[in-house]
Amino acid sequence: MKILIVDDSKAMRMIVTRTLRQAGYGDHVFVEAVDGADGLAKVAGEAPDLVLSDWNMPEVTGIEFLRALRASGNDVRFGFVTSESTDAMRATAEQAGALFLIGKPFTAETFAEQLGAVLV
């Protein structure tokens, strides 16, 4: 399985990767993108099974990225990993087609719980 990790922070992409391994997903393939624009290109080129995206990014934000995917007919499984986890954000994410929203900071247990529910 291929997982696309989208975040403008190199440090956070590394932490997400590390946490995915700790959550038991170390045998999957990880691909990275630096913002929503790069994410769109990577989805087209890499055909990931799951996208984990930050929300607040330059160029194209996470929510813009998701909306562009859905508008193009791409229904790739998508979850947010973001520092803002209000009820309003979760509702916006769900309405746009996200399967979950993980707030930062997070734990491997949270990743296992959220991803386990969608990667069946």
Added chain:
Amino acid sequence: MSTILGADDASVVTSAQITAIAQEVWESFLGRSLLPHPMGPHAPALEGQTVTGCVHVSGEWNGSVFLSCDSETAAAAAEAMFAADPGSLSSDEVSDALGELTNMVGGNIKSLLPAPSRLSVPTIAVGASGAVRIPGAVLLDRVVLLSDPGPLHISIWKV
């Protein structure tokens, strides 16, 4: 305990909440503890070269969250995030790490502020202590935490 006044003058974020947010971020991603400075917001200002991360909140509440520390503390935090050897990171990588720490602390503080509002991407400035200014902004609160090796200053500004 100092508080932040929101748009309707009701206190919406406390120093204890700011402290708890920073502590959770540091413990989760750096594996390090933060303790309140015994002098609280009256702790001495940072000296020498400092690194300041800043995010802006705009909308129902308008202001900024600053995260400041000395260069050694910023480097130590970045090395913990990257799981890197001491002295091995570039200045860009240190800035990236402090920017993400600022994003997480600021984003969680924003979640407690009046909504709706937007959070900017982080900005990083390196220079003398207090070199970063927002004209017209009012300092609402400052939390100083003991980090390793130096203190961490978190300040909330309202415009």
